[in-house]
Amino acid sequence: MFVGVAILIHLISRYVVLDEWIRSNVDRLWTEPFALELSAVFIIAGQQLCGRVDDVPGTCYVVTRFMHLYYIPLIPLSSWLVPYGTESKAEAEWLRIRLSAKSILVGWLQGFLVLFGLLNLGWGAVRMYAPRGAVANATNGVMNLMLGVSCLVAFLLFTIRPLRAGQVRANELRARLGLEVEAVEEHFDFPTD
Structure with a gap:
């Protein structure tokens, strides 16, 4: 993963002298979005959270941290279980979980919808x-x-209303947070026989 980044920086440095800039900003190079100016071309890369899924109302949701290029998610790095109310605390109170395939696919789909929508x-x-x-x-x-407007509307729907977790997944996520498992049933409409 970092080999690709190293190759990219090497290729860029052949055209622009970046040694001074890289040495002074190496600590924040992949933790914050940044822009490199190459004459009239900007390269924006970094990390961002995408693919919000498995939303348990009032409790938590799952997101994946991606390496991005121009804010289009490319490489999934890690998935996180984020309790509501801790969004501003970053990863201090989040629980790292194994990579979520559902979150990765939704993140890539969101990126594809934006890219395809803007191109159209x-x-x-x-x-x-x-x-x-x-x-x-x-x-x-x-x-x-x-088609472009339809793609952007679909992106907004995925962003505004995240995919909710099913009962089994919601109970699993609540158990990971150390909360009562039975309390999640109030958020679902289950048929009663």
Whole structure:
């Protein structure tokens, strides 16, 4: 993982003298988002939390820390169980858990939706105003714009309303936090026979 980062920094340093900057910022290099300016090109990379899943209302949820490039999650690093009310305390009171496949897939899906949505919005705008074949380009441009907006709306739905945990997973997460297992049933609508 860090070999790829080292190769990237090496390739960048061939065009720009970054030795001084890297030496002075090596401690925060992968803990905070940063931007490198290469003439007119910026490279934004770092770590971020994505893929909020297994939400147990009022108790906790699961997120995954990803290495990102331009805020698109690429490489999952670790998954965390975050109790409600401790979001601002970072990892001090969070519980590290094994990598959550569900969280990783949702994180990648969110990144894909943003990337695909923005590309379609841009491509749709270009196609709508292209001079050749105005009717066909305008129709295809509108379709690209609609697809781009649909992707961004889907991203917002995944972000605003995280995926809830099922009863078994919710009980497992509450047990990991040392809470009563039976108390989670009040948040679910189970059929009674």
